[in-house]
Amino acid sequence: MERSCEERREAALQIWREQVVDLLYWRDVKTTGVVFGAALLLLLSLMACSIISVCSYIGLALLSVTICFRIYKGILQAIQKSDEGHPFKQYLDQEVALSEDMVHKYSDLALAKFNKGVGELRRLFLVDDLVDSIKFAVFMWILTYVGALFNGLTLLILGLIAVFSCPIIYEKHQVQIDHYVALVNNQLKDIVAKCQASIPGMKRKAE
Secondary structure, X not given: OHHHHHHHHHHHHHHHHHHHHHHHOOOOHHHHHHHHHHHHHXXXXXXXXXXXXXXXXXXXXXXXXXHHHHHHHHHHHHHHOXXXXXXXXHHXXXXXXXXXXXXXXXXXXXXXXXXXXXXXXXXXXXXOOHHHHHHHHHHHHHHHHHHHHOOHHHHHHHHHHHHHHHHHXXXXXXXXXXXXXXXXXXXXXXXHHHHHHHOOOOOOOOO
């Protein structure tokens, strides 16, 4: 029984992953367009208004649509003298509560990721590996310039655009992109190797 539940969860997770991949690769243009457009509109709205105002406007818009539709269906049923019932009954009857097993599973997964991240940050800040710590310092230095040019919402918007554009671009130009990425990686490896050879203490522990 327990194994069967685990298999169902894994199957559901696999289906969810496939749906995300289909969404990012624009397999269904209409669905991806709606999700991308709604997310982009939300982020752009947050740049102009506070999150409270944006959430309030979204709630009012949804309520306006559902209330008007509810009244319209009620009037239509009264005129036609039909007994179709509540227009949203099928959605009201659906179960929306999260199961305890699902909550425990994803909370344990999030906790494991958090602990791993804390351990990695400790390793970097306490210079367990000099090369990795220097790379992290360079990354932080680059982020100072990024932060001076963009705020958090702008980065989120750029990240959203990248998430919905990079996969399809990579799929269409995979050979060329892999070629240039390999060239850049080789150049970086050469630079790191030269630094390790010239600066004492730069060699990795494994070496």
